[in-house]
Amino acid sequence: SQQGEEDPQALSIQEGENATMNCSYKTSINNLQWYRQNSGRGLVHLILIRSNEREKHSGRLRVTLDTSKKSSSLLITASRAADTASYFCATGPRTEGEAAGNKLTFGGGTRVLVKP
Amino acid sequence: DVKVTQSSRYLVKRTGEKVFLECVQDMDHENMFWYRQDPGLGLRLIYFSYDVKMKEKGDIPEGYSVSREKKERFSLILESASTNQTSMYLCASSRTSSAQPQHFGDGTRLSIL
Numbered sequence: 001s002q003q004g005e006e007d008p009q010a011l012s013i014q015e016g017e018n019a020t021m022n023c024s025y026k027t028s029i030n031n032l033q034w035y036r037q038n039s040g041r042g043l044v045h046l047i048l049i050r051s052n053e054r055e056k057h058s059g060r061l062r063v064t065l066d067t068s069k070k071s072s073s074l075l076i077t078a079s080r081a082a083d084t085a086s087y088f089c090a091t092g093p094r095t096e097g098e099a100a101g102n103k104l105t106f107g108g109g110t111r112v113l114v115k116p
Numbered sequence: 117d118v119k120v121t122q123s124s125r126y127l128v129k130r131t132g133e134k135v136f137l138e139c140v141q142d143m144d145h146e147n148m149f150w151y152r153q154d155p156g157l158g159l160r161l162i163y164f165s166y167d168v169k170m171k172e173k174g175d176i177p178e179g180y181s182v183s184r185e186k187k188e189r190f191s192l193i194l195e196s197a198s199t200n201q202t203s204m205y206l207c208a209s210s211r212t213s214s215a216q217p218q219h220f221g222d223g224t225r226l227s228i229l
């Protein structure tokens with residue numbers, strides 16, 4: 001079953017605009033991660049935020065985490081055509097066992113199209 | 117730079133065949149994972165391994181097995197391929213310590229005819 005649910009499922013914006021996508025999850029987490037997937041390729045890790053953090057930045061990416069609402073958002077500022085991709089959130093569980101804690105549960109993804 | 121290599125980008129097999137998908141990582145990672153990705157269903161974990169010869173079932177292990185004889189290599193085996201196993205298969209690896217990112221290969225698009 002999916003832990004993370006992304007919203008919206010698809011997003012179309014003009015180059016230069018900001019893109020925001022949201023992720024909701026159901027159980028307690030240790031961390032939440034965002035990944036990008038270009039068409040026909042594997043996933044690339046973008047950013048990781050731990051459960052005790054509220055906001056994190058990396059270049060044009062800004063991630064927020066609200067554990068009380070069990071939700072996260074990814075903001076891409078000043079989007080470029082090269083940002084066209086699917087974006088996935090993934091949650092790492094809060095768990096006793098170290099091995100199990102390295103498993104991630106992925107959401108269904110948001111497809112982002114940035115038009116030039 | 118981190119690299120996860122999957123042996124084939126595209127593979128076509130017939131129903132009933134035994135299929136091997138290979139994955140190699142060069143980062144000395146303890147953990148390795150196999151996922152399948154289907155439209156509308158996201159990534160679903162098939163199996164993962166946290167050490168050589170160690171494995172744990174994921175969410176959808178039925179019809180699959182795995183082998184990890186060496187730390188750098190993790191194989192996914194379809195014992196008797198069926199058409200509902202047509203999918204994109206993704207391999208990933210990560211370190212064991214808390215809150216680690218996973219590094220993915222480029223995937224194998226497998227078609228079972």
